[in-house]
Amino acid sequence: MKELLLISGLGVFALVAGLLNLRKLMMPIVIIGLLANIGLCISDWDSNEIVYNMLMLDNFALAFTIIFSVTTIIWFISAADYFNDDNNFSDHYALVLFSLTGGFLLVSFTHMVMLFLGIEILSIPLFVLVGSNKTKLRSNEAAFKYFLLGSFASAFMLFGITLIYGSTGTFNTQAIAVFLSQSGTVPPLVFAGMLCLLMAMSFKVSAAPFHFWAPDVYQGAPTHITAYMSTVVKTVAFAAFFRLFKTSFDTMQTEYMMALAIMSAVTMLIANITASVQENVKRMLAYSSISHAGFMLVTVLTIKSNSAGILLYYAMVYSISSICAFAVLKQIKIHSNGREIIDAFKGLLGRNRLMAISMTLALLSMSGIPPLAGFMAKYLVFTAAITNGYLWLAIVGVIGSLIAVFYYFKIIIVMYGKSDADHSTTIQLPWHIQLVFVICCIGMLLLAFIPDIILGML
């Protein structure tokens, strides 16, 4: 409960601070607040606090809260210039913090209404943030698209919840599981409701074939918001997906497993193949983000072998790498007249060595090459898949990873080549961006060697 109050309280404070002209102080306050949040989570460990039968702060919820708080802190540091930009009149701190409140509900719900509220509280600030680049048509278009399709998915989710309620008479996720295990057969209404929920959740995590919104929205949104969406938002959406299917539909695995396996395979292949023909790096990273959703889906698929730790680890590793890559992209955009194409990365090694090395590590990590953490994450996913008899899915994953190497390396290759004549000046980085790069690089290397600190949490 304290965590919820803290995050939403920070959000309200951010609103007031906007009025009181305290915006300059917001960054340290938010970071301290999030650190305090991590501290609260650690002190609540193993407490299993139940909040009015709506939320339950079990270790799963606390672990994901810690992870998304850490990610958000790193993201806040990397996105400082977004918040200090005078063109952004509305208070973005408050919006981000409110969406985090939604995220907290999503990782800890035990009641279907909380799931729905969580998704909505998470999404509505995002609609605004995606469109926050008001003068750019693409940003507006992205916000509108995200809003329309997001509402559509929410409608599916509500429909699914209603159908399940109609059949089981309860909103409580554990009560649904109890009902299903007692009834023996799966009532058709529950089955239909489960399918609706599966679709809605797949939309939120951008798994194929419900991923079509993602590239456009990711490309149109301001780069920092794209980074936020592809890391924090994706992490909490997956946590909710996992939590829902683990607690409620554990007994229905035979019904949805095949569908989920195929979705996961299709996501890995389609996203990676499409990414390999992109020239725009932001769009490429968007497709790469979708492809990682395919890998994370495998953990939902292997729920019975307790793969929550793997999901946690994968989410953390992917978030760090992704924030690093987006931060580099943002700097490149600043220093090459807003270009986002691969050629803008030409000769980066000569322009700024730290940036080139961080980007290389981030891309190597995302393509799953040892000794970086991304390899460990993919290795765990493959092992989980093969343990549960999905050898074919692991092979599809391997092929997907290879295609991924193909496009990640397009960037690496140009970075180590010659630079363009017009954009060959060295790049000076502000200290906070350098800090982000150093943190991310250490994280990507360290997590590979001591994965137990995250895997051991769950």
Place this chain on the structure above:
Amino acid sequence: MLTLLLILLPFLTAALLMLFSDQQAKTIAICSAVIELILACFTLHILQSGANPSLLTLKYSWISSLGISFNIAMDGISMLMVLIASLVMPLVVFSSFNKVYNNSKMLYAMMMIMQGAMIGVFCASDGFLFYLFWEIALIPIYFICLIWGGANRQKITFKFFIYTLFGSLFMLLALIYVYLHTPERSFDIQALYAAGRSLPVVEQGWVMGAFFLAFAIKMPIFPFHTWQPDTYYTAPTPGVMLLSGVMSKMATYGLIRWVLPMVPQGLFEYGHIAIVFSVISILYASCISIIQKDFKYLIAYASIAHLGLISAGILAANAQSLQGAMMEMLNHAINTVGLFFVYDIIVNRTGTSEMKQLGGIRSIDSSFAFMFFIIILSVVALPFTNGFVGEFLLILGLFQNSPISASIAGLSIILGVVYMFRSFQTMMLGETSKITLNLPKLTIQEKSTLYIIVILIIGFGVYPKPILEITENTIKTLLQGIQ
């Protein structure tokens, strides 16, 4: 501890190099390489004296929840491989002195990381650790080729990277598959051996196939060799020496260490298919070598032929062929480093490696031609050179397994004579061409490198016993384990 030191020293040197300037980097690199060689010799001494075996192994539980441990050990086979890696490295560093590379401390750091990772591959007694080092070794060589390589390097090195990664990932899947069959979910080498042997024959065959795919790409073996000639051509000389001298041995070592003891029944049932590929590889690469116009391509194809022979010998899996394979790995490392060094000397002076444009070098610098000739004699396996011992044992062993493949493999020696002698004739004999007319003589540094290589060639050729002794017992126990 000693093994750990062998692995760590190059990595630490790489880190150390970052603190110094490009000029100082050379000295540090050569010092580190020589210390590593001395350390390897000391390890050999400890291993053979049998005292203090605890110095050589180290086991430390690393990721206990996944059954992964940092487990390194040293036996005869690993020892010889470590010797190869630490013997080649000083030669590579020393030979790189006659050319100025941009940003050379990065180059040396990359080379050091590669050496450390390769020694890690040779010492790892844990499946996961093996795979980790295997992949770590790939990254520096990719960047060496990408940053310091020749024309069109982006595309070529990229193909190389994707190709080898493709094979490795299937090896990873096979490794995970066997790992999941171990009773306590452990990557320990003995547990993996036991689990692999308990698999049904067909599954053993698949596991062998996946491993062989990775190794066949790395060596390379026909039809997975297409990345190799171009990569060798475009790679800078130190890079290509490491690639063909040591990195290709990672694959042949992997066959001995991981495939033979882990899936022996799969090998007996399906191994002949792999032997056929290896033999085709020998014949195919030798024939292509004959028609090469460029010296570097010629060495590249010759390398495929020799590795095909080593691979066929290992898959034949008897005492002679395995001994021969170990010996031949050492020879091949020395010989290719020698050949590529000769190439480097010629290209640095003339700017071309097209053989037709050269000629008559013998009349200008006869000692250079003489030393080149000795290297060639070793490549074509003439008695009293080291090449003879290895190839003789290999073909003898292969003959016991299948006389037909042995006789085809034997052809490779004759074909080897054709292409190697032809290259010698066109480049060293005959009339001097415009380019070679004013060829500067060898510098002392170049001469001494060649002398070392020639001494090694003749030394191991006349008295190969100490080398054969290193691996003898280990191979015996390995073969007993299989039967």
